[in-house]
Structures are given as structure tokens and as C-alpha cells.
Amino acid sequence: MSYVTVKDIAKVAGVSVNTVSRALNGKPDINEETKKKVLEAAKKLGYISNRSALSLKRQKSYIVGVVIEDNANPFWAEVLKGVESTAKAYGYHVILANTARNYETEAEGIKMLIERRVDGLLISPVQEKYDDILNLKKYEIPFAIMGRHVEGLDAPMVYDDGIRGGSIATEYLIKQGCKEIAFIGAQPYNTASSERCQGYKKALQKNGMSVKDDLIKTGGIEIEGGYNSVMDLVANHTEFDGIFVYNDLMALGVIKALKELKIKIPEEVKVIGYDDISYSSFICPSLTTMRMKKFEIGEIAFKMLFDSNEQNKDEVVLHSDLVIRESA
Amino acid sequence: MSYVTVKDIAKVAGVSVNTVSRALNGKPDINEETKKKVLEAAKKLGYISNRSALSLKRQKSYIVGVVIEDNANPFWAEVLKGVESTAKAYGYHVILANTARNYETEAEGIKMLIERRVDGLLISPVQEKYDDILNLKKYEIPFAIMGRHVEGLDAPMVYDDGIRGGSIATEYLIKQGCKEIAFIGAQPYNTASSERCQGYKKALQKNGMSVKDDLIKTGGIEIEGGYNSVMDLVANHTEFDGIFVYNDLMALGVIKALKELKIKIPEEVKVIGYDDISYSSFICPSLTTMRMKKFEIGEIAFKMLFDSNEQNKDEVVLHSDLVIRESA
DNA sequence: CTCCTAATCGATACCGGTATCGATACCGAA
């Protein structure tokens, strides 16, 4: 059985395809009885409209592309959920493209999404290069940046204030008595990571503490990256009694490493993360962290692109709150 | 700037649209020089093909719909990742539809995906009703069932052997000396949960232990469901020294409840979960569980629908392995 | 009765590709 078309309905109802269209879409210029007749025929035949044809005609796909590093990363999973949920409410569908933190994959993914003629893109860029994203401006394809603060793109952007958050996190460690605080971050080109590092430095300076380069480890990725960074610090005999970690995922690795090294948390070393992913309260010790509004990032990013009431907003900066648990 | 079409290329290259199509798609019946000329024009103009038009013409969208309860649930996030990754390799895109374990949402989501003329659907059904899925058979839309074992649908299916896994998990608790083992599960119509419960009963009987109804709690959902079920058991003064929980997410709630009740794990009560979500090794105590092949479920489901080499397989049953950690 | 207007509806172009089929030109063979 193939799909029923408006032509089939037209034949059964004894009207033109145009009249069918009018009936199905609740348009004017149609008699009530004719409308009823058409709708009955459509129902009887089991008509389901074809969005490909509609997209072609309307030059609008009602699809939004979401480009993130990994949908299985709990942070991005929440953001994606925020997008999916909001998109659904607005009659949009979401096509997912994972980049695996790889620029080529990102560029390839975006190109495929343009072929789909997505109405817009919500992107958390890999940040190695921006060529593919700048390309979007050439084609005048609407897009928004999620979860990263990027200068000079002239696009809607929703992100967390990492300098503020990093500062709050670090100050908390200082107030808890930490004297030698390390920062464990992601790749240097990751602006979210580098901003949190700036906040970290700012807090140290404000409290009269010196910024030491050998206490700053960047370049790690996810759990393993956090683990390796701690091992690095220890291998270099660097003293530390507090660690501010770029995000909770890396903090998992940090905690794993400290446990293996029999270093007691929080007695010997205090650890604070960032994001507050769902499982931070269940790990051992439960993780003190900065609670970010993940679902909202996805929701707001979508609305900045597609909700006419929100489109005048070029930049939305969110604030994270300190959540105190056992690790610090 | 609007999109470049084949017509534009044709004009610039001085050929017909048909010749353009031949050049772009590497088809025969075209002179090498003409082809070169066309490709150059296409490149110069920045042509990007339009998949909506292609879908309409080819009656094939190269889109697969993924219908799951929640992409932020770590189990389903991994499955989704498996689908996305495999789909990408096959030139497909994924549209996500979360059901939130609600039948109406599932039915609505599936209908929208049909409007997109997806080439197939990968579904983890809510299982309250199957009307919407049976509808797919009427329309002859290919679909596969992921992660659930459902009789009578006559569709490809990939799932974990819950009776086997449930049995292994329960037997492990028995071997560890548990005498009163509780089962905490999900909704009764969830076949994955009920099969694991069957395995639980099977293991009890095999070891000469009686199945006690007041030790079986079903109906819970995610973390909160696990938490509530433990509180229920305790409120009813039911004695237990071991708990087999339907999945790791609910196990998180179980552990939370036991901790609050100052019940020591594993000394007083041993807990075993199912799935082995990424964070099970980080929680406190780390969770003994059954490792399920999550990514593979997504991968296999996709291939069963779209890879001609795999399409003769109607059913793939995966086996989970016991992962021993601290909780049991 | 004629004219005007509103209500209703159909014919058709169009969106951007692909596929079918026919047209043309050129070649070598008879």
C-alpha cells in the first residue's frame, strides 16, 4: 500500500485537489458541506500529509539541526532534551548531529543539515575552527550558539557566565581553606573552559593568591581527561589541596584518580565541578558543583531562533548556582 | 541570498538541467568536458543539493525516526548514540521523538514521523497499547523494536534476554548469601521489567526459595520509583537482605533510600542493578549490575531495517554480563 | 432583465530535483 495523496482524496470526494487542500488546511473559500465531504474522504482513505512536498513548496522544513559533541554526554543530553521538547511544542522536528569534538565531523554534519534545508541550526561548536559556521552566514542560514561564548559571530548565543561561575567556585574553595588550588580544564580553544579558568585566576588574585602555571592543566577530555590531569599533577610532585574542574564529567575522573591514590576527599583535597549533571549527587563523595541550567539552554536557544517574541535577544547569559555537597 | 538550484547551474554552464543532474550524480551519458564544466559552475555558485526535492522524487527520505522514552536517560542516550552513529555511516539522518513514557505522546510522535515520510522507525514502545505501532503495519512502514521483547508484532526486534539476565543477577545475590531477595521493577506492562522479574522468580525457585509477593514491587519509574519502592518495603515491615532492581537508574533511588535509612550496603542489604549505565561505577557504593550492550542495540536495530545483509534477521537477542562492584 | 458582487471551486504553475524518452550528431560499415 502506498500513501494516499490529495489527488486520491479529490477523486473520491469528487472535487479538485485545490479544494482538498482548502478543506484540510481550514482555509476560506470553501462550502461547509464540501469541506465535510472532503474530510470524511480523507479520513476514510487514511490520509497522512507529506512534509517533504510541503517543505519544497513552502521553502520551509520545520526542522532544526542540533550540532553537539555527544548526545550521550549527560550535559548535552539535557540540552538536547530541552531543544526537542521546545521544538515539539512549536511544530518542529530535531535532527541530531554528533561531532565527537571533531571539526571535520562538525563541518560534514552541518553540510548534511543544510542539504535538509533545516530552518535553523543550534550549535555547540567544536571551536577548533569556525570556517563551517561562518559559511552559514554566507548562505544566510539562521543559527544560534549554545553553551559557548564566541566573539565575532554575530549570532544569537546562550551561555553560562563562566568567569562568574569559575570565580564563585574558586572562592568557595578558598573560603574552605584551600591554599593551593589547581584548575583542570578542557582544550584551550574551548571558551567555556578558558572562561572558567579566567574566573579561577580572578578569584585567586582577588584573594591575594598567586596564579601558578603548574597548577593549571588543560587539554583533557571527559572522565579520562580528568583522571590523567590528576596523575600528571602528582607525577610532577605539584602540591595541591583543592581542585576546580571544568565540568562534572572530568570531575568524575578526578575523583577516580584521587581515590586510587588514596587521597581523601575532602579532607586532603577538595574538589568542585561544574554543570551539576544528574549523577553528581550520587557519586562518592557526592560532588560539590555549579548548577547550570541545561534544559533551559536548549529551550532558550530554540526560542531565540524561532520564537518571534524572543528574536530580538542576541545574547542570553545564564548564571549558575553553587551546590554544596560532600566533595568540598 | 537564496539557494542555488540545478537550473542556475544549467544557465551558467550553458547546458540543460538534466545534464547538470548527470554531472552531479556521476551518471553516464555525459562528456567528460561537459561534466567538468558543470561541476565547476556548481562549485563557483556554491550549490548545495536539496534533499526535500530528492525525497519527493525518490519517495525515500533517508531519515529514520527514533522513538524512545527520554534521550536524557543514560541508557537510551547510549542507544540513540548507536543509532545516530550507524545512521550517519549509511547516509541517514535521525529524527528524535521522546515519548516520556506516555502513549499519547508516542502516538503523536509516530504520526509526525510518518508525515516526514521516514524510511523506517526504531521504537522502544511505551507498551501501554500498541495501536499506533500496529497502524504502521497497515501503512507498510518498516520499523524495528529496540530494547523490548514484544510478541505478535511481526517486526525486527533487538533486545536483551531479561529472563536470563534476571536469573543470573538473582542467583548472584543468592550465592552471596541473601535469603530474602526483593525485586523492584517498573510498570507491569513493561516487558523488559517483567522478564527480569521472571528470571528472578526462576532463580529463586531453582534454589528452593519461595517467591513472596510482598517482596515484589512494580510500578516505579526511574530514580524516584526505586526510592519509593524501598520506602514501601520498609513501611510494610518487609524483611529483605538483597534487592534486584530492574535497572541502574532505579537502583540509584534504591541506594539513596537505603542510605537515608542508614541501612548498610552491602553488609545489611545487597543491591544489584541492570544496564550498567556509565555512572554506575562512580556511585557510592559502586553498583554491581548486568552490563547491557546499549550502543549495539541501536546499531543492530538500524542495520536490521536498512542493511540488506542484516534484513533476514527477525530477532536478535543479546546477552548481558554480570559486573561485580561494591553494592553486592 | 441586467449588472455587480460574493461565494465557491477548478485549472495550472510552481517548489527542486530525477528519470524517461526522444532528438541530434557523428562515426564506421555496407
Add this chain to the structure above:
DNA sequence: TTCGGTATCGATACCGGTATCGATTAGGAG
């Protein structure tokens, strides 16, 4: 020279909708 075959290419229909515009009809006003 004529013919058939092959290589190359274009005209056009088509996919399934929507939108524009024109046609038809009926009813009321003059």
C-alpha cells in the same frame, strides 16, 4: 551514399503538496 549504432544531451513529466488566478454560479440591487 545510406544506414545503423553510439555518445551526448535536452524537453518534459513527475513526485505531492500549495497558491494564484480565473471561471462559474447564485443572489441582490437597480
